[in-house]
Amino acid sequence: xxxxxxxxxxxGLRADDAHQPYGPMFEFGGGRSCIPDDFCKEFVSSLVEWxxxxxxxxxxxxxxxxxxxxxxxxxxxxxAVEAYIESAxxxxxxxxxxxxLERMERALRLSASLGRGGTALKDxxxxxxxxxxxxxxxxxxxxxxxxxxxxxxxxxxxxAQEYASYALTAA
Numbered sequence: 001x002x003x004x005x006x007x008x009x010x011x012g013l014r015a016d017d018a019h020q021p022y023g024p025m026f027e028f029g030g031g032r033s034c035i036p037d038d039f040c041k042e043f044v045s046s047l048v049e050w051x052x053x054x055x056x057x058x059x060x061x062x063x064x065x066x067x068x069x070x071x072x073x074x075x076x077x078x079x080a081v082e083a084y085i086e087s088a089x090x091x092x093x094x095x096x097x098x099x100x101l102e103r104m105e106r107a108l109r110l111s112a113s114l115g116r117g118g119t120a121l122k123d124x125x126x127x128x129x130x131x132x133x134x135x136x137x138x139x140x141x142x143x144x145x146x147x148x149x150x151x152x153x154x155x156x157x158x159x160a161q162e163y164a165s166y167a168l169t170a171a
Contacts (some may be wrong), residue, residue, distance in 0.1 A: 001083060001151060003043065004039070004043070005059070006035035007038065007039070008034065008036050008039075008059075008062055008063065008066065009059075009062070010024075010025045010026075010033035011023065011024065011025060011033065011034050011035060011036070011062075011066035012024065012025040012026075012033075013102055013103075014103040015103070015105035015106040015109065016105060016109075017103075017125075018020060018109045018112075019033075020063070021065070021106060021109070022035055022036050022066075023067070025054070026145070028059070031143045036066050036070055037050050037058040037070075039066060039070060039113040041070045041071055041095075041165065044066055044067050044070045045067060045070070045071045045073075048073075049073075049075065051063040051064060051067070051079075052079070056084045057086035057087040057089045057090065058083075058085075058103075060079070060080075060083040060111075061080050061083035061086075061087050061103065061106075062083040064076045064079040064080035064083060065080040065084075065106070065110070066081055067080075067089055067120070068110065075112070077110055077111075077113070077114060077118075078121060079127060080110055081107045081110050081111050081121055081124075084103045084104070084106050084107035084110070085103075085107050085124075085125065085128055086113060087103045088101070088103035088104045088107070088128075089128075091103065091131065094136055094139075094140030094141060094142070095136065095140075095141050095146050097140065097142065097143075097144040097147075099168045101148070101151075102127060102143065102146050104125065104128065104129055104132070104151070105151060106131065107125045107128075108122065108125045108126065108151060108155065111124070112155070122135075122155070124153065126155060126157040126158075129148055129151055130152060130157065131151065131155075131159050132148060133145065133149065133158075133163070133166060136166075137166050138165075138167060138168070138169030138170035139169060139170075140170070144171075145166050145167065145170040146167065146170060147167075149166065149167055158166075
């Protein structure tokens with residue numbers, strides 16, 4: 001179990017890649033760290049009940065995401081999205097925003113992967129992104145506002161004029 005968790009944590013999140021969101025964190029010689037395809041479907045699916053009991057949203061999100069990537073069960077994707085949101089909100093920091101935004105973006109792309117059947121879940125993620133943007137209103141010290149606006153507009157959500165005013169403040 002510890003080897004599995006260690007391998008899971010050695011995957012690099014690439015939230016902007018909907019098809020291969022996890023790659024090796026490092027490559028060396030002819031080897032690399034883990035990717036989701038390295039984990040047996042049967043083993044991963046046997047962990048679902050254990051994963052539900054995990055307190056840490058970051059670990060829960062990754063595990064449910066791997067269950068989704070390997071087994072494709074709707075409860076796994078729903079649980080992964082909720083855990084990614086929880087993790088992102090814990091990590092929210094306008095000065096050190098990339099980890100937060102990566103989790104929100106992964107939650108959004110996961111929910112969108114469900115198509116029309118995931119509309120409510122996708123709307124929940126978009127609402128959280130919109131709330132985050134409104135909390136900062138362009139006053140963040142780096143590029144969080146811009147990245148939030150880009151994601152929201154990519155998914156055709158929200159008021160572009162309102163977002164333009166936040167972008168102006170950020171500029």
